Amino acid sequence: MFRKEELCEEILGKTAEKYGIGIVEMSVVPDHTHLIMDVPPTMSVSEAFRLLKGCSSHELFKENQISEKDTRKAISGAPVNSIGL
Numbered sequence: 001m002f003r004k005e006e007l008c009e010e011i012l013g014k015t016a017e018k019y020g021i022g023i024v025e026m027s028v029v030p031d032h033t034h035l036i037m038d039v040p041p042t043m044s045v046s047e048a049f050r051l052l053k054g055c056s057s058h059e060l061f062k063e064n065q066i067s068e069k070d071t072r073k074a075i076s077g078a079p080v081n082s083i084g085l
Contacts, residue, residue, distance in 0.1 A: 005030065008056055015055040021048050 005028045012033070016023045022038030039048045 004060065008033065008060060011056045011059045012052055015052055019043070019048070019051050021052070 008028045020040045024038060025036040027034040039045055
């Protein structure tokens with residue numbers, strides 16, 4: 001795994017912990033991420049997604065691991081599927 005992917009995993013883990021989001025499974029590859037999360041009942045899935053995506057792109061930009069152009073592209077959106085149990 002490359003430095004950017006390792007850093008992204010670390011950032012996502014810390015952000016999830018900070019906001020009480022449980023990460024059940026995570027796979028980070030160069031151009032996208034797969035997550036299975038346990039979102040607190042007081043938080044919407046979209047809010048959890050926004051927090052994780054926003055914090056990770058901000059921190060990767062700060063660490064000079066992605067460019068400003070990549071940050072804008074990363075924030076533009078991605079498919080999200082959820083199931084309630």
